[in-house]
Amino acid sequence: MSVAAQVVKKFINDPETVVPEALAGIAAAHPGLVRVDLENQLVLRADAPVRGKVGLVSGGGSGHEPLHGGLVGVGMLDAACAGAVFTSPVPDQMAAATRAVDGGAGVLHIVKNYTGDVLNFRMAAELAEDEGLRVESVVIDDDVAVQDSLYTAGRRGVGATVLAEKLAGARAEQGGTLAEVAGVARKVNEQSRSFGVALTSCATPASGTPIFDLGPDEIEVGVGIHGEPGRRREKLAPANEIVGMMLDPILEDLKPAGGSSVLAFVNGLGGTPLLELYLVFNEVSKQLAEQGVSVGRSLVGNYITSLEMAGASITLLALDDELTALWDAPVKTAALRWGV
Amino acid sequence: MSVAAQVVKKFINDPETVVPEALAGIAAAHPGLVRVDLENQLVLRADAPVRGKVGLVSGGGSGHEPLHGGLVGVGMLDAACAGAVFTSPVPDQMAAATRAVDGGAGVLHIVKNYTGDVLNFRMAAELAEDEGLRVESVVIDDDVAVQDSLYTAGRRGVGATVLAEKLAGARAEQGGTLAEVAGVARKVNEQSRSFGVALTSCATPASGTPIFDLGPDEIEVGVGIHGEPGRRREKLAPANEIVGMMLDPILEDLKPAGGSSVLAFVNGLGGTPLLELYLVFNEVSKQLAEQGVSVGRSLVGNYITSLEMAGASITLLALDDELTALWDAPVKTAALRWGV
Amino acid sequence: MQVTRWMQECSAAIAEQKDYLTQLDAAIGDADHGSNMTRGFAAVEQKLTELDGGTPPGKVLITAGQTLVSTVGGASGPLWGTALRRAGRALGESETVDPSQLADALAAAVEGVIELGAAQPGDKTMVDALQPAVDSFRSQVDAGAELAAALSAATAAAEEGMRATVPMLARKGRASYLGERSIGHQDPGATSAALIVAALERSLSDER
């Protein structure tokens, strides 16, 4: 049975217009929270630019929803730039977003570490700086599935992106300077590690068929969020073993001190039921307890996805008082909301 | 290619223990918000019973997460009873939940209209009443895909369940009497209509293979939330046409007055990316505007699911000032949260 | 009369047909009937080991019914639980069960199902297997037939009723949501009902 031969059915009108139509839907669903610039494919905080506040801009290819558009709002992003599915946006969009959210205190670009995202954001920062705007960039690269990253494009930015946007956004809301807000994002990235596993592939609206071919008893271990194959293929195993495959490389790299506290983030890649994500979270907390690591904060759900891919990623963030307080600070976005 | 022949891979350890393991995960992920009674498979509001407040109990088969366990908390449910996947819980669980949340003001059972749920909740209510507890039951049956329901088990309870739990929960939080809280739930049910479409089937952990077989260019029109086939099979069509297939029977039955305002709820059945759900929402708001119906409130996401089924349902609730205010009231649950 | 023996036969027969029952339910329901009934009767078998041998048949059936209600869930749990509890009440305290008492008990069981579920014969439910089984057992007994003969008549009637559900349009339970599409499929509940009647025959006919 060739999975790649299958057609993945989707609710679309035209592959070319999926992203703008979805953006129009976001605008219609969340008036008062965000506004959408359809020409530049931007989701903007409704009241942007916020005078005197550091502006936070992120973005990337589409297909990872709710990232980034669903994370725009009070206490998180000021703007999200949407590219085509799995394709980084262009510098013009990012520069337009930077202009739109600059409140006079500078703008932070939160960039996932993919060649396309990095190069386009770099060009955008140059454009904005040429116009006299102050821009800082933080590149997120938390995916420990990428090895010998020195000789490659480096680790991918995955789950830590959501955490960095939340915590840096909270710092900006509290009136932090551009340096302080960027510092929080860098700290989150340094103290986070992630690992992902796919049970199925996914299909872009343009192609309509799964990107890779996976047997009925196979899983891809070490995948990112673009439907790309992972580091290796394994036989399907019980959830507790799969969680072990994910936690081991994370803990090996993060080396949390015994008795230390982490934020445990179990993220669905899009097609895995919440029932299973909670089962996975249960395994994560059990196995962390065995390692003497306590779960201080947690997040379970679909936040950084790969279209309809069945699978999950685990992200651990080593917490301290500052990060814990920033996590608990109010946030008001379509996908993450509390305290307001 | 026979879809039914395929294996659906899942993160599980043992099909028999999926539900208790997921419940343990909910408890671990949301301390302070809920507590879990593993023996009775109950998710309980952390501070239940709340003195003097009407208690809200719902429940049903598992596989619909976040319904119901993810909807337990301040301003919504006090308890959710979890059955096996797609199987109604037993009266003993429901009676235990009723006892656990009774704060002296009586308990409301919110029951989705399926024979199993109705019969088991009826027996539970009798058990609780024999113990001197005051119980009211409201049966939710909003699915217009079920026709000539007079001669059948009647319409299914689907999307309106989420709305009834939110609005009745808000009324209870405000100190409403059992009659008032039940009245809100009944009103929500009377003023709501839903319709669902599936692009794929889904597989229970016990069986592991899809419940029905759907061709690469076919969709099931008029499905519920148990992986059952729908009323009819159609060819895959553009999203705007599929939305029309869903909205027409809803509007025909609901007959909202021109210029009236509705809550538009686009619900994912589990396996459909948020990108597509927002695209569907965009179609819904466009087509409603053409009909002179305005969207006063909206909800987009996976709230009442059918495991990993790819598909969506649309629910419209005719709003008035009372319902709008109850919708806006604070809620603090794992899946729905605002204002607190 | 060996009620415990009957329940054991039910548990074995249903566990053996678990996947088949679930397949039938997958076609017009939600693919859980096999696991629901298997879970329930396994619990009954377990529970009955806790009763002492002298417990009267009626009490044993009531315990079995309560156990089904508490362990099955779904539509079949309350319905089968009610059926066995009603049958048990009909037998009362009596230590032995003669054929006509058994006929009354089975009639009470079906009445309980119909009262609770409001299904009529022809609605494509367990009632379509149970009602004819009960009726033929009663008429055989009234005509003075041997217990074994009456039981095999009941089994035959149940299986015929089960097969008769294939062309029916479902009017109760999940299958009713399918409307016309429910036609052409055998009802899972009628199928497990036929297994339960056949189990009764086995458990009693080889009592001597």
Add this chain to the structure above:
Amino acid sequence: MQVTRWMQECSAAIAEQKDYLTQLDAAIGDADHGSNMTRGFAAVEQKLTELDGGTPPGKVLITAGQTLVSTVGGASGPLWGTALRRAGRALGESETVDPSQLADALAAAVEGVIELGAAQPGDKTMVDALQPAVDSFRSQVDAGAELAAALSAATAAAEEGMRATVPMLARKGRASYLGERSIGHQDPGATSAALIVAALERSLSDER
């Protein structure tokens, strides 16, 4: 020199190979290279119709590069945008382009790609098709070869470099995440690069 003609040839050739390029990217990337490049060169073709005929070749290339940056996204957008802009700057204001000017422009393009993307030959990227093409064009021109001969040498070198990416282990771009698993697949960016060099040959060789 007909830069516009070159861009039209690129647009046609890439659109024609769109699905093939996307398939190659599906194997070791994210299945979007075909649509990315097609979208970009279609926009370039459109944009160039707005320039008046007299625009010097260098300016046309700069406009084309800016258009790619503004419409492609992904890794290839900034890289190809930079390549064409650098080539354009190298040509400056001159109205005509002789073979050695063209060699300088192509060298500037590759330098731009390497400067921005930090890929070395052998890293399994577009550089592995571009560098050999540029080098062989230069040496042919220095050896006094005909333009047409130098161009077909460049095309041959690009295609050879493209095929040479198959056994390579990717060290840059998405394919690098695959580690060993990137071996055995032809790099999509090297493939589109070869198409672009071949388009250059077609657009110039039949100028006379």
